Amino acid sequence: MAYPDHVLIKEVGPRDGLQNEKSFLPTEKKVEWINELSESGLNYIEITSFVNPKWIPALADCYEVATQIKRKPGVTYAALVPNMKGLEKAMEADVDEVAVFMSASDTHSKKNINKTIDETLPVLSETVREARSAGKKVRGYLSTVFGCPYEGDVSGEEVLRITDRLLEMGVYEVSLGDTIGVGNPVQVETSLNHWTSRINPEYLALHFHNTRGMALANTLVGLKAGIHTYDGALGGLGGCPYAKGASGNVATDDLVYMLHEMGIQTGADLSRLAQAGRFIEEALGKPLDSHYMEVIRAGE
Amino acid sequence: MAYPDHVLIKEVGPRDGLQNEKSFLPTEKKVEWINELSESGLNYIEITSFVNPKWIPALADCYEVATQIKRKPGVTYAALVPNMKGLEKAMEADVDEVAVFMSASDTHSKKNINKTIDETLPVLSETVREARSAGKKVRGYLSTVFGCPYEGDVSGEEVLRITDRLLEMGVYEVSLGDTIGVGNPVQVETSLNHWTSRINPEYLALHFHNTRGMALANTLVGLKAGIHTYDGALGGLGGCPYAKGASGNVATDDLVYMLHEMGIQTGADLSRLAQAGRFIEEALGKPLDSHYMEVIRAGE
Numbered sequence: 001m002a003y004p005d006h007v008l009i010k011e012v013g014p015r016d017g018l019q020n021e022k023s024f025l026p027t028e029k030k031v032e033w034i035n036e037l038s039e040s041g042l043n044y045i046e047i048t049s050f051v052n053p054k055w056i057p058a059l060a061d062c063y064e065v066a067t068q069i070k071r072k073p074g075v076t077y078a079a080l081v082p083n084m085k086g087l088e089k090a091m092e093a094d095v096d097e098v099a100v101f102m103s104a105s106d107t108h109s110k111k112n113i114n115k116t117i118d119e120t121l122p123v124l125s126e127t128v129r130e131a132r133s134a135g136k137k138v139r140g141y142l143s144t145v146f147g148c149p150y151e152g153d154v155s156g157e158e159v160l161r162i163t164d165r166l167l168e169m170g171v172y173e174v175s176l177g178d179t180i181g182v183g184n185p186v187q188v189e190t191s192l193n194h195w196t197s198r199i200n201p202e203y204l205a206l207h208f209h210n211t212r213g214m215a216l217a218n219t220l221v222g223l224k225a226g227i228h229t230y231d232g233a234l235g236g237l238g239g240c241p242y243a244k245g246a247s248g249n250v251a252t253d254d255l256v257y258m259l260h261e262m263g264i265q266t267g268a269d270l271s272r273l274a275q276a277g278r279f280i281e282e283a284l285g286k287p288l289d290s291h292y293m294e295v296i297r298a299g300e
Numbered sequence: 301m302a303y304p305d306h307v308l309i310k311e312v313g314p315r316d317g318l319q320n321e322k323s324f325l326p327t328e329k330k331v332e333w334i335n336e337l338s339e340s341g342l343n344y345i346e347i348t349s350f351v352n353p354k355w356i357p358a359l360a361d362c363y364e365v366a367t368q369i370k371r372k373p374g375v376t377y378a379a380l381v382p383n384m385k386g387l388e389k390a391m392e393a394d395v396d397e398v399a400v401f402m403s404a405s406d407t408h409s410k411k412n413i414n415k416t417i418d419e420t421l422p423v424l425s426e427t428v429r430e431a432r433s434a435g436k437k438v439r440g441y442l443s444t445v446f447g448c449p450y451e452g453d454v455s456g457e458e459v460l461r462i463t464d465r466l467l468e469m470g471v472y473e474v475s476l477g478d479t480i481g482v483g484n485p486v487q488v489e490t491s492l493n494h495w496t497s498r499i500n501p502e503y504l505a506l507h508f509h510n511t512r513g514m515a516l517a518n519t520l521v522g523l524k525a526g527i528h529t530y531d532g533a534l535g536g537l538g539g540c541p542y543a544k545g546a547s548g549n550v551a552t553d554d555l556v557y558m559l560h561e562m563g564i565q566t567g568a569d570l571s572r573l574a575q576a577g578r579f580i581e582e583a584l585g586k587p588l589d590s591h592y593m594e595v596i597r598a599g600e
Contacts, residue, residue, distance in 0.1 A: 003486065182561075184558055184561035184562050185520055185558070185562055186303065186561075186562040186563060187561070187562075210513075210591070211591065211595060212554065212557055212558070212591045212592065212595060213510075213513075213516055213551070213554045213557075213558070213590070213591035213592075214516055214558055216513055216514055216516065216517040217516040217517040217519070217520050217558065219517070220485055220517050220520060220521075221520075251513070254512065254513045257512055258484055258485070258512070258513070258514055258517065261482075261484035261486075261487070262484050262485055262486040262487075263486060290513070291510070291511065291512045291513035292512065292513075295511060295512060
């Protein structure tokens with residue numbers, strides 16, 4: 001299959017990136033960063049998570065962030081919601097769309113949200129129904145699709161079963177997450193061939209982590225499998241707390257750089273992404289770990 | 301084209317990695333590191349460069365390193381030689397094989413060795429002839445094949461012309477180098493399709509730098525193009541002096557990890573590579589920049 005002309009990048013840095021930060025980034029810094037991202041040509045930004053602040057204190061200001069950002073026409077501002085309670089708060093803040101999430105591994109699911117897969121499905125079903133009846137589109141995240149930190153291998157049939165269920169609920173797209181960055185190109189190719197033989201790739205997105213450096217290689221495989229939507233976090237934010245660079249999301253800037261060099265459009269402006277990168281580096285007081293930001297620093 | 305069952309990794313860390321280090325690594329540390337690498341299952345190690353120490357002071361002890369290492373049967377110990385003078389010293393030290401190098405860009409060539417491409421060819425021709433008449437195999441490096449820091453684009457026809465000339469001289473393999481890490485997967489695929497339509501891919505190797513994070517993605521493309529020999533430097537040594545990680549060789553350990561996960565054999569033992577990685581981290585007093593070493597540190 002040929003590469004597509006255009007790829008949609010979904011920026012998850014303000015949610016998936018910041019949720020792992022140990023220190024609380026002040027609300028005005030979050031707002032200003034999202035405003036910077038809005039000017040970078042990205043047209044989808046997941047801005048926060050409406051989850052109990054007991055679980056993710058770093059995003060306790062979800063409502064304030066969602067209501068204080070400047071919304072740029074043409075940009076979709078999404079937020080993660082774990083359940084009805086989160087959805088209600090997200091609706092109050094009037095986000096453009098919401099995302100629900102679950103795991104493809106029972107053990108990971110129980111450790112993460114204290115529910116099994118089959119206990120989670122009805123919770124999400126209710127949430128998706130309610131969101132849609134209020135006119136909101138809903139995205140789904142399915143994590144650990146290429147491997148679980150507790151169980152190791154994850155069943156491809158189980159990934160299919162859950163993806164089918166999420167789509168049946170009314171989710172418009174399922175973002176398949178390599179949560180711990182263990183998927184290798186052969187596995188990703190084999191899995192995607194399996195999954196896309198039963199599910200239209202237009203309903204799938206890929207969410208890679210670059211833990212072992214394979215995210216861009218896996219992106220090539222995803223493109224060849226006909227998947228045209230990719231999640232990224234600016235500068236590879238979302239790293240493991242134990243080691244710099246050890247488990248962040250694939251860096252949006254590295255992803256955009258590669259795609260543009262390949263002649264694939266994303267709509268993003270790399271120099272504006274770098275500007276947003278420098279802003280968050282300063283706000284967090286540490287350098288971002290992406291190759292693109294490192295190359296820029298080397299040239300300065 | 302399907303992936304191969306086996307890939308040959310050529311470790312260039314002791315030469316291409318260490319030549320960029322600012323502080324002089326003591327000879328006994330170099331020797332001990334190479335001895336560690338010899339026990340990792342790698343069967344090709346480029347140990348040093350017999351170049352005027354005025355140009356690369358970090359490798360001024362090339363003769364001592366070559367004569368003091370413990371040579372493990374089955375491992376090929378190679379050294380870079382720029383000309384007849386370097387070759388003579390390398391022959392005295394009885395390295396197993398030698399490598400000659402040149403650039404595919406005239407400006408890079410002049411800045412690097414003060415000779416144009418066409419001035420370099422006869423120098424290498426003489427060196428290759430002499431080495432082969434003494435029974436030594438000779439490898440060729442061609443740098444900047446996917447882009448030049450001074451000229452930008454590099455002509456694919458010029459790469460072919462020089463590669464042909466090197467093979468005609470008697471070089472058994474040309475390692476095509478993405479010296480500044482700018483090659484993208486579409487460019488690499490297009491270029492390799494062009495080059496392998498005229499040159500048997502068995503005579504080609506790929507030498508990627510991970511400056512912009514695309515080295516493993518480009519490796520996938522190389523494998524699909526039928527190229528089965530890849531250069532790497534343990535831990536991604538060989539970085540730019542200005543910024544951590546900004547222009548190192550692709551990390552041997554990340555390359556081996558991905559290949560093994562893909563079911564492709566290399567003969568290398570990752571735990572022994574990690575041991576050699578920890579040794580050189582301690583000797584240099586800094587952490588290595590590869591994903592594999594970072595994952596190991598995160599788990600410790």
